[in-house]
Amino acid sequence: MPRITGDSLVEHRAQLRGRVFEAFAELMAERSFDAISMAQIAERAGLGRTAIYHHFHDKEQVVLGFAADGTEAYLEQLEVALGEVDDPAERLRTYVRHQVENSHQFHMGLGPQLYAVLSPAAQVAIRDHVVQVEAALRGILTDGLERGAFRVDDLDATLSLIQACLAPRGLPLPAVEAFVLRAVGADG
Incomplete structure (x- = not known):
């Protein structure tokens, strides 16, 4: 035993x-x-x-478990980072910083090449993890819109464009933060 x-x-x-x-x-x-x-x-x-x-x-179950574990840890850390922040622009800045500084830790190797070899059911399951992370950003953007801190014409497009801006590229974090905040019309 x-x-x-x-x-x-x-x-x-x-x-x-x-x-x-x-x-x-x-x-x-x-x-x-x-x-x-x-x-x-x-x-x-x-x-x-x-x-x-x-x-x-099988390996696919390992990938799905790995992704679920990583998503849970990522969202827990994000929640802690956002915990005491009330200002919508600062919440968005915190999200951007968290995503850029921690994405290597949570998104290792789970890019398009791996996604393409997974079964359709596993692809849907992986996409669900992305949706969970996007939900956090959607909440920040929606709150900022409701409070008049952001100006956005198309919430879904803005969300997708912000996520695309946060893909690892080695850009300086202050430049990424400033660009994203300008994109939503945030002051400061």
Whole structure:
């Protein structure tokens, strides 16, 4: 019988999932998704070759779990960052800063190349994670519009354009912040 490493079965499973996700992230940094096997993930995570299948049926489930875990952590950190901020422009600035400074941590390797090899059902599931993050931005923009702090003609287009501006490009954060705030007509 396998040894439980946490204080409870729930903690043990959380630790195991964390090791699998860490192993997956390391392997994705080294090679393409197609070149990674479940056996490699299991070995890197310190699991037996078959033990990983008790938790994940295939690599696609690992990707979906990894994405869900990352989205949850990202949104928790964003909520903390926004917690004490009331001014709409400062909330948008905080969102932009959080996205630019933390995207590498949460979006590693989950770009168009990986998305294209996933099943249609997995693509929908991944898109749901993007929608959760976009919902936070939508809330900030809607609040700013209602309070008269922003001027936006098309909320959906603005949301998409802001997200496109926040893709990793190595641009200086102050320039990105200033551009996004000007785009919504925010003062300051």
